[in-house]
Amino acid sequence: xxxxxxxxxxxxxxxxxxxxxxxxxxxxxxxxxxxxxxxxxxxxxxxxxxxxxxxxxxxxxxxxxxxxxxxxxxxxxxxxxxxxxxxxxxxxxxxxxxxxxxxxxxxxxxxxxxxxxxxxxxxxxxxxxxxxxxxxxxxxxxxx
Amino acid sequence: xxxxxxxxxxxxxxxxxxxxxxxxxxxxxxxxxxxxxxxxxxxxxxxxxxxxxxxxxxxxxxxxxxxxxxxxxxxxxxxxxxxxxxxxxxxxxxxxxxxxxxxxxxxxxxxxxxxxxxxxxxxxxxxxxxxxxxxxxxx
Numbered sequence: 001x002x003x004x005x006x007x008x009x010x011x012x013x014x015x016x017x018x019x020x021x022x023x024x025x026x027x028x029x030x031x032x033x034x035x036x037x038x039x040x041x042x043x044x045x046x047x048x049x050x051x052x053x054x055x056x057x058x059x060x061x062x063x064x065x066x067x068x069x070x071x072x073x074x075x076x077x078x079x080x081x082x083x084x085x086x087x088x089x090x091x092x093x094x095x096x097x098x099x100x101x102x103x104x105x106x107x108x109x110x111x112x113x114x115x116x117x118x119x120x121x122x123x124x125x126x127x128x129x130x131x132x133x134x135x136x137x138x139x140x141x142x143x144x
Numbered sequence: 145x146x147x148x149x150x151x152x153x154x155x156x157x158x159x160x161x162x163x164x165x166x167x168x169x170x171x172x173x174x175x176x177x178x179x180x181x182x183x184x185x186x187x188x189x190x191x192x193x194x195x196x197x198x199x200x201x202x203x204x205x206x207x208x209x210x211x212x213x214x215x216x217x218x219x220x221x222x223x224x225x226x227x228x229x230x231x232x233x234x235x236x237x238x239x240x241x242x243x244x245x246x247x248x249x250x251x252x253x254x255x256x257x258x259x260x261x262x263x264x265x266x267x268x269x270x271x272x273x274x275x276x277x278x279x280x281x282x283x
Contacts, residue, residue, distance in 0.1 A: 001158035001268075003221070004214075010221035011270065017223070018251040018266055051222060074258055120257050121227060121264055121274055 012037040013051050016044070017059065024063045025087040030056060064088065065101060066128040070120075072110040079106045101129050151187060153199045154228045155220050157269045159186050162200040165268055169246050170231075172198070182206055190231075198229065220270045228271040236261040236277035 003011065016037040020028060033056055034044035049055045054062075064086040071082045083094030083106075098106045116123045156162040163186070166172040172188035175197050179185075183206075187197040203216035219225055233239045236254045240263050244250060251272065252264040262276040 001161050003157065004217070007157075007217055007221040010218065014221065014223045014266070014270055015249070018249065021251045021264075022253065117259060120252070120255065120262055121272065 009047060010051060012039070013044075013048055016048065016056070017052060020056065020060050020063055024060060024067060025085060027087070028060060061097065061101075062129050065098060066124055068094070068098065068106065069102070069109065069113070069127060069129075070123065072106060073113040073116065079110070082106070148195060150195055151197045151199050152229070153201050154271055155203055155216060155225055155269070156200045156267070156271075157202060157217065157220065159184055159200055159202060161268055162186070163188075166198070166200065169243065169248055170273075223266070223270045223272065225271060228267065228273050230274040230276055233275050233277050236263055236275055239263070239275055 016033045019033060019036045030041045030045060034041040037044050037048075039047065045055055048059070052059065067086045068082050071077055071085060072079070075082075077085065079095070080091045083091050083098075086094075088094035088097070095106060098109070102109060116127070163174065166188050167174060171190070173191055173194075174186070175189040175194065176185055176187040183201075186200045188200060189195070189197045203213040203220075204210070205213065208216065216225075240250065240254050243265065249266045250263055251266055252262075254261050254263045254277075260276055260278040262274055265273050265275065267273060
């Protein structure tokens with residue numbers, strides 16, 4: 001099919017974003033993702049942010065946290081195991097990142113959450129922590 | 145008042161490539177392929193659910209101006225048009241293995257959910273499709 005230059009770039013970037021969605025628990029780095037998008041690393045970071053509104057590292061972080069939130073809601077795995085399962089190298093890093101972006105600790109989040117019986121992709125999209133949240137800034141807690 | 149949902153639209157960028165994917169890989173069948181002069185009316189349906197059709201539509205004139213069509217194409221190729229459909233299957237893992245073998249791109253491998261097992265794939269244009277296997281003991 002015939003794609004404009006922008007559409008072709010969009011599609012390649014989407015492939016890289018899909019790779020993050022699928023492989024979020026692995027150690028992903030920018031050069032690897034840039035290769036998926038057939039771009040140089042610097043170009044990839046710039047274009048990813050322009051296309052999806054946030055840099056790839058940030059997207060990966062939010063993907064991991066969205067997945068962690070799901071596991072905290074729906075499974076009995078320990079907080080430590082949840083952090084490792086979604087790709088955080090240490091419990092400390094996971095706990096700090098979770099608390100700073102979600103605004104409550106992972107244990108507190110688990111205590112007040114309930115299962116969400118909607119298709120996973122819908123839950124993923126709507127419970128992912130807001131893009132505007134950042135380190136040191138408490139964000140509204142998602143979930144019932 | 146209504147009996148069923150019979151046709152829903154899925155935006156694609158090339159109808160022959162759409163047939164190769166939805167029919168050739170996912171197992172839909174062409175239900176209508178009519179040259180209407182101003183556009184090609186192309187619908188597909190699953191053999192097990194023949195009355196529910198996906199209309200595979202290319203955004204463009206005369207329905208949309210070139211400018212608006214460009215906006216739709218931009219959103220589609222960014223994956224922003226969302227989920228085209230959710231398909232149920234008796235064996236999600238088998239579907240995943242078979243489709244992966246023919247090059248279908250998945251964004252989520254089969255995952256246990258409270259409501260069953262599901263996985264997510266991406267069509268060539270940017271649409272997402274969900275595959276769900278419900279528990280056999282579902283009420």
